Amino acid sequence: MAFSEKVKNEAKRRACFRCVICHEKFVEIHHIIPQAEGGDDTIENAAPLCASCHDLFGGNPEKRKQIREMRDYWFDLIEQRFNGEINILEPIQKDENNFNMLKSKGIVIYHVVYEHEDFETSASILIKLLQNAQKRFPNYKRHLYLDIEGHKVKSGGFDQDMFELQSDFSLGFLMHFFTSIHMPLVGVENNKVQLNNVPEEISIISDEKELVKKMRKESKYKHIVVYPTEE
Template structure:
């Protein structure tokens, strides 16, 4: 058997959706002790790892104790952060078990896109998160991490909604309001100063026809022209 969805989500939440070794996002849940060796499908045997750390550590029996120690340390650190025992903006205290440390202060926004969420729903959530962070922590550096469950097409790539979300919405629009954005397809640094004039109002249209018809209606009310004049 594999981990249940409940156990996988619990492990990801305890790790704040990061790899317990290198702290990178986009993790899968690894059996510390493999099932073939009697490992259980419980949270005690679960370690969130990124693909790279899974390849480096996951198949090595000599690393099992180290993975568990790293996991326990990271779980403990994230619990302290959530409980306010350490400043969420401070870099994580150095620990010899960890390979990489968080070196920069800033606000990390993480969103997991579930299978039932489409482009419009996800984009709306991301904008609300951006607006809230700018309001609560104005002008802090912002880092966006988007993870995606499902949404795969027959060839193994992402479906149209999630491809558009990553390429056009995240890269083409959101990046200007962040210092860095990470998605399963792209990891991009903003090479300009992060903008902090986050729009207070934001509307998302599911297709061009819907948008153009709205603009056409407004043009009649406000007496301005819209091209093209007709959208069938």
């Protein structure tokens, strides 16, 4: 069997009639799991792809998981942007850089936090590394490897700065922009598609009072990450 017209139309509508990989128009509905391997004809197995992306990635078993993730991400994005309806006044641009997310190998970012570095210094360095990686290798899968020298307390664990850098900052904020993060505390794989809309301006503010002052002084922050200090 093949997809019913109802399933085809539903998949196209949810993708805003765009390819879920490159966002180009004129799509056909692709079986993520081929029918020959038991793939069904439901919306869960359907991915709108343009002819180019279908030829490049559709027949590669290694890309199935990523195609599904990119489809789910694109469906959610369209739902949030248009509430499920097409808005012809907001054209969608083709995104050729999404091809890079489907390449077998990504890039590795490695950083060592030295003993003299505090939270703000280390966080700022990681942000710059992320921004530079996106500029030099747009939308490639990114893998962060983080080592930490010193910063231990008597009990053997990490001090407050390095605990927050790993748990709150890296896992709570940076994880969205990486495919995986590997740190002394833990190694984690991102269970969603890596985000690539990396903000050009990110302010690290550890003092809530200082945050209020800055927001009053400059009202146009593109992104602010707040980590309150302990009293």
